[in-house]
Amino acid sequence: MSIDEVVREHWATRAGFILAAVGSAVGLGNIWRFPFQVGQEGGSAFLLMYLFFILLIGLPAMLVEFAVGRHTERNPVGALGAIGGRAWRYVGGLFILIGFVILSYYSVVAGWVLRYFVGSFTGAYAADPEAYFVGIATGFDALAFHAIFMAATVAIVALGVRRGIELAVKLMVPSIVLVMLGLAVYAATLPEVGDAYAYYLSPDFGVLIDDWRSIVPAAAGQAFFTLSLGMGVMITYASYLAEDRNLAEDGTVIIGFDTGIAILTGLIVFPILFAAGIGAADPGPGAVFVALAGAFAEIRFGMLFGILFFGMFSIAALSSAISLIEVVVSYVIDERGLDRPTATAIVGGGMFVLGAPVALLSADGAPIMVDLYDILAAEILLVTGGILLMGLIAWGNPGLAIGELEKGIGDLGTSATVWIWLVRIPVVVVLLVSLALAVVGYAEFLTGPFAEFVSG
Numbered sequence: 001m002s003i004d005e006v007v008r009e010h011w012a013t014r015a016g017f018i019l020a021a022v023g024s025a026v027g028l029g030n031i032w033r034f035p036f037q038v039g040q041e042g043g044s045a046f047l048l049m050y051l052f053f054i055l056l057i058g059l060p061a062m063l064v065e066f067a068v069g070r071h072t073e074r075n076p077v078g079a080l081g082a083i084g085g086r087a088w089r090y091v092g093g094l095f096i097l098i099g100f101v102i103l104s105y106y107s108v109v110a111g112w113v114l115r116y117f118v119g120s121f122t123g124a125y126a127a128d129p130e131a132y133f134v135g136i137a138t139g140f141d142a143l144a145f146h147a148i149f150m151a152a153t154v155a156i157v158a159l160g161v162r163r164g165i166e167l168a169v170k171l172m173v174p175s176i177v178l179v180m181l182g183l184a185v186y187a188a189t190l191p192e193v194g195d196a197y198a199y200y201l202s203p204d205f206g207v208l209i210d211d212w213r214s215i216v217p218a219a220a221g222q223a224f225f226t227l228s229l230g231m232g233v234m235i236t237y238a239s240y241l242a243e244d245r246n247l248a249e250d251g252t253v254i255i256g257f258d259t260g261i262a263i264l265t266g267l268i269v270f271p272i273l274f275a276a277g278i279g280a281a282d283p284g285p286g287a288v289f290v291a292l293a294g295a296f297a298e299i300r301f302g303m304l305f306g307i308l309f310f311g312m313f314s315i316a317a318l319s320s321a322i323s324l325i326e327v328v329v330s331y332v333i334d335e336r337g338l339d340r341p342t343a344t345a346i347v348g349g350g351m352f353v354l355g356a357p358v359a360l361l362s363a364d365g366a367p368i369m370v371d372l373y374d375i376l377a378a379e380i381l382l383v384t385g386g387i388l389l390m391g392l393i394a395w396g397n398p399g400l401a402i403g404e405l406e407k408g409i410g411d412l413g414t415s416a417t418v419w420i421w422l423v424r425i426p427v428v429v430v431l432l433v434s435l436a437l438a439v440v441g442y443a444e445f446l447t448g449p450f451a452e453f454v455s456g
């Protein structure tokens with residue numbers, strides 16, 4: 001046991017923990033990834049499947065991560081090793097690696113957001129939204145804003161759990177919620193709002209039946225991504241918790257917030273797009289940027305709207321990025337014995353380098369690496385991490401998880417058994433099916449669109 005474990009920091013308040021977890025969950029996943037997945041996977045049909053997965057998989061998986069974290073008070077490597085034995089340290093190592101991969105490209109996309117925020121003060125993107133995106137998405141701007149975003153993340157996390165993360169999220173999360181509510185109210189006054197709501201909110205079951213092979217893995221990947229599950233963020237954050245919290249209650253609040261914000265994003269984004277006559281976004285990671293910037297150029301008060309939107313969006317990305325880097329940093333501190341500022345700077349530097357190809361490589365102006373990293377991370381790596389973790393806990397150590405949950409609640413009786421069996425069979429089966437479909441889909445992507453991009 002190292003010195004750091006003896007003096008491990010704890011959250012100062014319950015709100016601090018909840019806000020940190022909400023700040024982690026709410027980010028590019030809600031505001032960037034979610035609308036373009038909705039657009040790509042058939043509108044409301046995707047929304048329905050996603051909501052189903054949040055309840056079926058998201059909540060139980062989050063509680064598993066909380067139980068592991070609070071029980072062991074360790075980073076994911078130490079935590080899984082303590083529960084499952086030496087071999088499980090490698091699974092923990094996989095989690096660290098996943099965090100590394102995700103933040104490397106997440107920071108590039110967040111850099112775009114920051115670039116748009118800066119650009120929105122001059123309305124720089126209004127003249128030709130398409131060309132603007134091409135100009136900033138790869139190349140010097142992309143690399144520079146990737147660096148700025150990563151530096152901001154490092155600066156906060158280097159300050160520590162209470163003085164850095166907790167303080168930051170206490171300022172950031174309430175402002176995100178306020179701005180989003182304001183934007184949604186404004187969006188409701190736009191013309192064509194009825195069509196936008198209809199596209200977004202009335203499920204077409206035909207699409208679900210025709211396209212389930214891509215909708216299922218996309219919805220599962222999105223559920224993990226948006227809730228920050230499958231790589232140990234919630235293990236790490238729960239490792240800074242005191243014993244007496246009611247984990248189930250906290251998990252429900254966190255998921256409620258994240259899902260609320262995702263739904264709210266749709267209520268903002270789709271009316272804006274419909275009002276500007278753009279309709280649902282074309283598929284692809286650039287779509288939200290191009291389409292929204294185009295819309296801000298068209299609608300009433302578009303400039304102000306753009307500043308608020310991209311400002312709030314930058315903050316949301318930052319509060320998620322700090323959770324991703326914290327997982328890796330906590331591992332380096334606990335297991336490698338570095339001090340926090342050094343650990344944070346080294347990890348941030350490494351992530352910057354891994355993300356550089358995403359910021360630099362393009363084909364016909366389109367960034368070609370984002371999908372490559374993103375589909376791999378969300379649909380394959382996170383889902384694999386989730387399956388391994390659920391297996392370790394629900395099959396291998398159910399008593400531990402139940403005991404941990406009961407600490408803040410009292411005797412759970414049969415609901416504990418129901419929870420364990422829900423995780424053991426339906427959740428694991430759905431995830432295995434989803435993983436298999438994702439692997440097939442990814443192989444098709446690599447040999448199809450990606451190969452074309454690379455050779456074209």
Ligand code: TRP
Pocket residue numbers: 024025026027028029030102224225226227228229230231233320321323324382
């Ligand atoms: N959930 C965040 C978002 O939606 C991103 C994120 C933070 C994340 N930590 C994570 C995704 C851990 C996967 C795993 O933007």
